[in-house]
Amino acid sequence: MxxxxxxxxxxxxxxxxxxxxxxxxxxxxxxxxxxxxxxxxxxxxxxxxxxxVGGDQGDSTSSTGAVAVLGDTCDPSPPYQAQGAAMAVEDGATLGILLGKFSRAHPNQKATGTQISDLFGFYEILRKKRTTVNVEGSIENQVLYHMEDGPGEDARDKAFANVN
Structure with missing residues (x-):
């Protein structure tokens, strides 16, 4: 199907x-x-x-059964941190390492759906903190770079002007 x-x-x-x-x-x-x-x-x-994009990631999931997603598909974030591709690469590397370790630990065994599902659940646990930090940082950058006109914007502009 x-x-x-x-x-x-x-x-x-x-x-x-x-x-x-x-x-x-x-x-x-x-x-x-x-x-x-x-x-x-x-x-x-x-x-x-x-x-x-950039919404509360609290109950989002990266896998269902023997299917896992990576990158912006599971952790969409605003573009203000320029980390979308990097996060996808990190997700792929994490999945590759986990699947490789499983294959080496069970060289003559075909993985069951339950084992793959458990492995993908572990992938979610490993990636959750990092992706949450990235999404929150991107939202902070959005607020910083797109401030409304006013005293906050003026203070930000002065601080940026003083950076060497």
Whole structure:
């Protein structure tokens, strides 16, 4: 059986909390006004999970059973830290090391789905702290670099001007 995996990115409001929900709880009316196509509507209705870039990663997951995702697919973050590709490489390296260690520990054994699922769960545990730090840092940079006009912005600009 073939399944389609599709990721769609949409620029909308900046309310991260409003963006996080499971299937059926997020109205796509504003999206449909912009694109107004039945294909987009069908894609959104079929979505299992929607999450904002840089949203609360507290309950996000990188694996389900014997399937794992990496990079921005599991830990989307705003582009203000320029770490998206680096995080994907780190995720891939972590998965490679874990799978390699398993293969060396069990050279004549084919991994079961449960073993792979457990290994991917360990991958999530290993990566969670690092990816959370990256997402939070990116959000901090967004606030710093996109300050509204006012005293805070003036103080920031003066501090930047004094950096050698």
């Amino acid at each position: 073939r399944q389609l995996a599709h990721t769609a990115s949409v620029v909308g409001d900046n309310d991260r909390k409003a963006w996080q929900c499971t299937k059926g709880k997020l109205s796509a009316h504003w999206f449909m006004k912009e694109l107004n196509t039945s294909r987009c509507s069908a894609t959104l209705k079929a979505a299992y999970h929607r999450q904002s």
